[in-house]
Amino acid sequence: MFTHSSKNVFQVKLKKFKQFLQQMYGILSDLLKKLLRCLEIGLDLPFGTLLDQHTNINSESSVTALRLIHYPPILFEVPENCIRCGEHTDYGTVTLLFQDNIGGLEVKNRNNEWVQAHPVPGAILVNVGDMLQTLTSGRLVATPHRVLIPEEERLKRCSRKSVAFFVNPNKKVVLKPFGAPEDDKKSYKTSHEHLHSRLSSALILKP
Numbered sequence: 783m784f785t786h787s788s789k790n791v792f793q794v795k796l797k798k799f800k801q802f803l804q805q806m807y808g809i810l811s812d813l814l815k816k817l818l819r820c821l822e823i824g825l826d827l828p829f830g831t832l833l834d835q836h837t838n839i840n841s842e843s844s845v846t847a848l849r850l851i852h853y854p855p856i857l858f859e860v861p862e863n864c865i866r867c868g869e870h871t872d873y874g875t876v877t878l879l880f881q882d883n884i885g886g887l888e889v890k891n892r893n894n895e896w897v898q899a900h901p902v903p904g905a906i907l908v909n910v911g912d913m914l915q916t917l918t919s920g921r922l923v924a925t926p927h928r929v930l931i932p933e934e935e936r937l938k939r940c941s942r943k944s945v946a947f948f949v950n951p952n953k954k955v956v957l958k959p960f961g962a963p964e965d966d967k968k969s970y971k972t973s974h975e976h977l978h979s980r981l982s983s984a985l986i987l988k989p
């Protein structure tokens with residue numbers, strides 16, 4: 783996983799790879815700014831509402847991450863109902879996802895039906911995450927998704943690769959829905975608290 787603070791991951795031998803990922807991270811953060819601006823327009827939010835919550839994207843304190851995901855080939859019989867990645871929603875604002883041509887990704891629509899998200903060459907799939915759902919009071923719904931094992935034997939024996947750019951607001955952003963009254967006394971989680979609690983329950987972090 784590549785983040786702005788992932789100094790320890792890259793040793794000298796991987797210098798070119800690191801440079802490539804840094805460049806990709808930079809291009810994606812520029813694209814993200816445009817996407818956030820489009821969301822502001824679509825949601826009729828004042829200029830900068832979302833952009834201002836993501837100002838740390840290129841700093842050491844950012845918790846946005848570019849993750850390179852590898853699903854190994856399936857070379858043996860697997861039990862029925864075995865899947866590559868179980869149903870979940872992503873935790874942040876949005877995820878920009880690149881997938882190869884193996885397939886298997888499914889998203890759940892509002893009728894609770896699974897729909898195949900076929901790989902489209904050159905396309906980036908955008909998933910809404912939990913925090914954007916909270917901030918927009920559910921106008922944008924976090925997309926449940928999962929990854930299945932292909933049925934076709936030939937595809938099963940191939941590894942699957944995807945790249946996910948998990949976008950999170952600055953750590954200190956309070957997840958108070960847009961338009962909530964100024965004097966609202968409710969206590970809202972910060973972006974950092976939400977991320978920490980989701981990662982802890984997914985057992986990625988120790989409490």
Ligand SMILES: O=C(O)CCC(=O)C(=O)O
Nearest residue numbers: 851872881887929944946
């Ligand atoms: O590999 C994929 O296509 C999706 C991965 C995913 O949903 C995730 O890592 O959160």
Ligand SMILES: [Fe+2]
Nearest residue numbers: 870871872927
């Ligand atoms: Fe996901």
